[in-house]
Amino acid sequence: MATSPLTIGELSARSGVATSALRYYEELGLITAERTTGNQRRYRRATLRRVAFIRSAQRVGLTLDEIAEALATLPEGRTPTKADWARLSHGWRPRIDAQIERLERLREKLDGCIGCGCLSLRTCALQNPDDVVATRGPGAVYLEPGA
């Protein structure tokens, strides 16, 4: 198998992540690259999986900072194994569960409120959610626009 390093364009094409984003990830320390004599980035194949992890983690709702923290726990010096990746993503499930639960509570409240149109600050459950949160993350948290 040809395990030649990837150019940034190749990594971008294969990961679906823009080159500008890849440089940005590097700036944040999420990924690294060797350089050619001409200063161009060359990525190890393992970076492909690393980027895949980043995107998956984002989809689950983690910020890049949190992802960086997670990636920092990976063993240095050797290519991470499947077990390493599985360990990192282990905590995602409860996160998704929590998000779903949050939305279900909101839906319940909406059912109770929608008919009355009250929106009263004192009495309307919609106005007094027991969860505050308002997580700002990509994808996972927000509702689809224009639905």
Next chain:
Amino acid sequence: MATSPLTIGELSARSGVATSALRYYEELGLITAERTTGNQRRYRRATLRRVAFIRSAQRVGLTLDEIAEALATLPEGRTPTKADWARLSHGWRPRIDAQIERLERLREKLDGCIGCGCLSLRTCALQNPDDVVATRGPGAVYLEPGA
């Protein structure tokens, strides 16, 4: 009946929204205020409900632009009725449903992937969600390079 207008501080205290945010809402045209001779804002009581609507709508995931659009459909010249508010929030339920569904699909995929730790770009379902992009904060110019 003392239906005296509210100062911005009072509106803030009763709505739980910071004064800076209330001024920002006014700038966006979401709310309006009379002014005293000394140029201070005085809000009608109805504004309290309007702010309540805004916060509820935000919690459901609408942007302030979308909320402004919705509010623009309210009848001018008279205080909105409960029916008006109910009409506006009618579309929220499907939105929440859609979001929950999306997360449930993600959770299913995670269940399939978590054990293997693969995160393969070709084969891992987590990497190939059937719902694309959905919501990124900066919603505009977002072309997937390879797609």
Next chain:
DNA sequence: AGTTGACCTCAACCTCACTTGAACTTGCAG
């Protein structure tokens, strides 16, 4: 009348996750 706190405007700044543009260099095909 004085003091204090609430209020005013306007501009600048914040976070997050990037993108865009300018100006320049490398790498490779013909």
Next chain:
DNA sequence: CTGCAAGTTCAAGTGAGGTTGAGGTCAACT
């Protein structure tokens, strides 16, 4: 060798939803 796509850096911009600060005014209490 030429041409050009693809790479480089750095700075600045984007968008949502605000906050913060400076510098000044207003309103209420004593």
